[in-house]
Amino acid sequence: MSVVHQLSSGWLLDHLAFINNIDYQLCQHEPTSGNTVHISSPRCGSSNATSTSSIELSAKSMTSEPATKPGINERKRNEALLQKYTFRTELFHVTKPYVTMADCMEFQQGNKIEAQQDGSIKLEKQKHIKGKDSISAVRKKGKRVIPFNQGELDAMEYHTKIRGLILDGTTQLVQEGLKSGFLYSVSEKLDNGNKAITMGLDNCGLAELCDMAKQLSLVNENELDTVQLIEADISVPEQDVFSRITQNSSNFTKMIILMGEKYLLPPKSSFLLSDLSCMQPLLNYGKKYDVIVIDPPWPNKSVKRSKRYNYLSSWQIKQIPVPELAAPNCLVVTWVTNRQKHLQFVKDELYPYWSVETLTEWHWVKITRCGEFVFPLDSPHKKPYEGLVLGRIQGKTVLPLRNPEMKVLPIPDHKLIVSVPCTLHSHKPPLTEVLKDYIMPDAECLELFARNLQPGWTSWGNEVLKFQHIDYFITPEIRN
Structure with a gap:
């Protein structure tokens, strides 16, 4: 199941579990025993075959040989043909935000933004230079008025309308995820941030x-x-x-x-x-x-x-x-x-x-x-x-x-x-x-x-x- 928790506000999903519950298993090699007639195994052959019927048919095919059942080693070799694949866990290794509130604060401190009544903003960008004595000197503030376009105004209005729903519903689902152990608190982080994953598959074409x-x-x-x-x-x-x-x-x-x-x-x-x-x-x-x-x-x-x-x-x-x-x-x-x-x-x-x-x-x-x-x-x-x-x-x-x-x-x-x-x-x-x-x-x-x-x-x-x-x-x- 990919649904970890369901509340009236929605669902907390485990995307990785959904992929791996598909149960990717493949038949990798043919049996090596000369006394075994190959029967399609589960995950690699006919949809009518089952693990039980595969063993039974294999035994029946040997009736012309000495009446002995397949040995333990042979059975293990046949079962080992099923190679299981799972999706790479590191591709869901997101342990810290892509952008933090501190990053936004830094931007706002370096760029004083003032909203105007006419739907425009006044942007005062703070610029710094280093003098010969390595002491930062503040340049004159550059001021320019940047009007919001209609799309930006519509986006802000839409965000205002759904913000409470997003915040409240997510908070409830996250709390359930923390209680169950699916999510973990910041103090329990296992590393200092997200792992950089380079798959090199963008050129599959x-x-x-x-x-x-x-x-x-x-x-x-x-x-x-x-x-x-x-x-x-x-x-x-x-x-x-x-x-x-x-x-x-x-x-x-x-x-x-x-x-x-x-x-x-x-x-x-x-x-x-x-x-x-x-x-x-x-x-x-x-x-x-x-x-x-x-x-x-x-x-x-x-x-x-x-x-x-x-x-x-x-x-x-x-x-x-x-x-x-x-x-x-x-x-x-x-x-x-x-x-x-x-x-x-x-x-x-x-x-x-x-x-x-x-x-x-x-x-x-x-x-x-x-x-x-x-x-x-x-x-x-x-x-x-x-x-x-x-x-x-x-x-x-x-x-x-x-x-x-x-x-x-x-x-x-x-x-x-x-x-x-x-x-x-x-x-x-x-x-x-x-x-x-x-x-x-x-x-x-x-x-x-x-x-x-x-x-x-x-x-x-x-x-x-x-x-x-x-x-x-x-x-x-x-x-x-």
Whole structure:
């Protein structure tokens, strides 16, 4: 379970536990015994195989040999074939805030900010120089008036409105986390700060592979299966993952090799690696989804400067075929940044364009392992929370409701999802367990612009396998 505590204000999540509860186990080697006929083992073979049937079938296959049961050493060798993978713990090692209140105070002391009645601020920047006698001399104060733009004024108004909800709800959940031992107090810190993690995986090139796919020869869709099933750990051609859904339909984890890189596929997961121009295989898949989670690549100045990823314009985001993918009464959840422009676009333009009725907003609050906000709550630069806009598909449809006799709870207002964030950029917390009370038990779920896979979900994006790369995992034990 990723939910550590649930209160009326929301949930305290353990993102790392959610990943590791997927139970990534792979078959690493063939049995070495010449007297044993290989039967697919759990986590590496047929979904119909179990650990019990595997042993029984192995014994039956030896009936023509002397009537002896497999020895203890042989059984241990077979069991040791199951290699367990866990996500790197250090990627959730956030023990102190990224920016502290002291940092904000230092900024404010060096820059005297005075609000004006006309919506502008007077900035008096203090400058220092060193004289020949090494004594600091104060220069004349430079004064300039900087007006707030409308977006900044809207952001301040919005923050004022939800500040109390964020503070009170997070405080309650953090207190529960401290009591249970999931979080620990500042005095119990094991080190002096966050560990710097350098994975060196930014050049996996999944987005570049999508661009490359456009240069490949066109495939006749009539001659291509809609889905390619992964039945064993294999190397897959690039064309296959671009042009059709890749599906691990078994109950066990699989590994694929793409462009020489290894990726782990959770059980019961499906994905399409493509960009917005190549979504037809997802439409051809034929599924209608009861839940669609969207994490659009929103444009902002930081992204434009760093060129971390390609962003989409508002017009391009509206072209995502959500109405064609959605089942009746589909729950649509869209991640938004703290820019009010994006929030208003989703509520006033995007959702009406898709025939989605806005229901409410939730908030993801990022904390350290000690329960502190990763940014000061009132930081003028970045806030320690992000938003989610929840809505439902409206309008007439020829498709019937899935399980119409079953009722789900109404979506509550302004719930908090509190968690220690992953240090990997844009690795969002899982929503599977927090949404379960508001969707059908057999709901079909889709994530758009995904960077990782989940059991029971279909995932799409041009970096959809990014966080499934085997280097994000370690092998702490061999099961035996």
